[in-house]
Amino acid sequence: MTTIYEHDVIVVGAGGAGLRAAIAAHEEGADAALVTKLHPVRSHTGAAEGGINAALRDGDDWELHAYDTMKGSDYLGDAPAVEGLAQDAPEEVIQLEHWGMPFSREEDGRVSQRPFGGLSFPRTTYAGAETGHHMLHTMYEQVVKRGITVYDEWFVTRLAVTDDADPSERECHGVVAYDVATGEIAGFRATGGVVLATGGLGQVYEHTTNAVSCTGDGNAMAYRAGVPLEDMEFIQFHPTTLPSTGVLISEAVRGEGGILYNADGERFMFEYGYATNKGELASRDVVSRAELTEVNEGRGVHDDYVYLDMRHLGEDRIVDRLENILHLAEDFEGVDGLEEPMPVKPGQHYAMGGVETDEYGATCVEGLYAVGECACASVHGGNRLGGNALPELIVFGARAGRHAAGADLGDALIGTGRSGEVEEEDGLDLPVEPGATTGGDAVADGGAVTEAGSVVEAAVEAERSRVERLMERDDGVKHSEIRAAVQETMGNHVNVFREEEGIKQALRDIRKARERYEDVYVADPSRTFNTDLVQTIETRNVIDVAETIALGALARTEFRGAHWRAEHQERKDDEWLKHTFVTWNDGTPDLWYKPSVLEGEGGEYEPKVRSY
Amino acid sequence: MSTQEQEPATQEQEPPETESPGDRRRAEKQRRLAADRQAEAEAATTTDEETVLLKVFRYDPEVEDKQEPRFDDFHVPYEDGMTVLDALIYARDTFDSSLTFRHSCRQAICGSDALFVNGSQRLACKTQLSDLDAPVRVEPLPHQDVVKDLVVDMEHFYDQMHAVEPYFQSDDLPEGDLEEQRQSRENREKVKMSTRCIWCGACTSSCNIAAGDNQYLGPAAINKAYRFTMDEREADKKEHRLRILEQEHGVWRCQTQFSCTEVCPKDIPLTEHIQELKREAVKKNLKFW
Structure with a gap:
């Protein structure tokens, strides 16, 4: 017996982007449902600390926000998406306020804003240093109020997509999900659309600010269903994470005036010329490289980290605006931020790339959308500015929710799939073949049948046999070993600093991980809350996603934004003002490119030297 | 199901009444698992490393040797700064991948891993082992139905x-200019x-x-x-x-x-x-x- 649940709009993931999408679809009159492998309030949006950029005040406007974002992206953002973010963010923030979000306030009772890295105006609205927590809970409250159906602890493992040869001809009819509590595998038919909002992929790295649940599920499922993954090589390493755990120390500490010192007590951002104007408030990629350079040149503390000092801000200001940072430093590093500087080092934080979408969140597959961190519209291009992730969630969450519910948002300016100026990559020197292994019976492919009536049913059947195969094996390799191997090679070779030979080694190691995954086994025999099985499925997603990151990193022979290559030390606009795409191509991945869209409402964004 | 029962670990190895290939497989797997766990636990105790003993509540309504609630011992190598969550993850990834608990953010914001540790409710991710008396007893939250191991029905x-x-009750944004409501500090x-x-x-x-x-x-x-x-x-x-x-x-x-x-x-x-x-x-x- 196959259970098929049916809704107009199915939203996969219930963090900030997913919740906003569901609310928007509901407001548009659709029957929306959220399907999440956690419970909504457990989502990692809750860990976002710093704030939400929105041009709300006199002296600021959306054009300035768009300009800053485009510069921060190192001119790899697509103007229609960047401008959409800047234009819609103010209304979305005001909407959150009217839903009751407890923003920090000025004396006159208005919402406070503070400076953030790479911004020409202090436009980051915030709620203490726990902005994401309040945003997540405020939107979940509105979901409860509206009675939107939530399937919590249902892990979506496969998209129900037709298998037309050309991915742009495919249609998404729904998803397949695994009920963690009972082990039931059920179908979810979406008559309007499926919105992927699965969040980050930080588990590709060992040292990450991301939750253990951030395994790139949406990216991997869309990829296997034929949707291009865009600019995957652009991974943001946040400059201030705690060395022992990867727990994030918000950029707000620097926004409020926090200072970085090396082991010799030098304020290196200025003294060594990394960013002589902006200093600590340079863009994140700039600060991360500066810190690692200090460590590599022997000026790090214990050859591992640098210090972030906020003591001079005074107890009142720290407690008022950064109290959460005191708790994090105390609980996870044993440091009293009022008395001592905090140890910090770069850690994986954010994926700029993701599932290719237009500026409404639509992918090239009919009925499939992606929003939030798993998507690439592209707003962030080569590097995301602090405070730009949260507005992305609500702006594009709302747009995709409305679009999936049938609203007419007009024609998109950003093309998807292999449309427009496509350039194939055929000269890449690969050390091993990427993609599916030959004997891999645990390989999940996205393709399903073309008969429109039975796509969801067929996908459920395919997923049942995949799970059955994983459960069947009595012995073999543990998923935790495979995941650790992938994390290790990515951390060693596809990190802040990247070299050609290292990236190739990572591709070899990922290949090995794929081969070992053929022998992966689930030791827990139970159908009840089998996290062993859940993590085994997640590990497959981690492998697929890691491979696309490494492929993009090898292909892009320039230094742009967060992507640094030892052999290629400049930004090459003549050759590389273009997005990288990787498509699964039924197991034999393809690489190709399309130019970035720099033509905005007020003319073309002229690539300039990015200095801070 | 209450967590207040304190059954000792049982090692009954009766052959189960097998009904389907799936059941037979599950039964076979759980026997193998029990043997592995015992062997690894013994191996751990014989090493010289500084270890912490975790006594962890186990229960699974579906798995025969876990239907009777019991406590399993895990000897986890101690490192400075190690939390209860770190120790549970180590035990799961090293000794027994069926050890089940909710966790996600690791930084006390997702609220997934509230557990009953040495007799009081704590978040596993922000509880340092160094603050606890050994052995460390880890149980699911009391007064809630146990789904499996440390997972309760929420x-x-x-x-x-x-x-x-x-x-908040109001539905729509007011007409006119975009403006926030005022709230005093x-x-x-x-x-x-x-x-x-x-x-x-x-x-x-x-x-x-x-x-x-x-x-x-x-x-x-x-x-x-x-x-x-x-x-x-x-x-x-x-x-x-x-x-x-x-x-x-x-x-x-x-x-x-x-x-x-x-x-x-x-x-x-x-x-x-x-x-x-x-x-x-x-x-x-x-x-x-």
């Missing part, structure tokens, strides 16, 4: 949270602690009243209501909110034992908030006399 907790109308400060709740359920699990009265809203839900009742932006809804709270299973059930306040990992003054709501309810009723 549905009733969520129902209570939803029962206090935990949302004092008022934001007043609700600040109440807004920090991460829905971990530690408080409700620690509450004797909630244990005896399943309909009692409990400290977390009342705190959620406090957050809205005291927010000046919806002052006109205050009476409505107080009516929900003064019902039979509302604020008056609280006997100010402070157990919720003691266990809250976010230091929310829950008992104070409940007391303040009682005073507000009295004031509201006096108004009509």
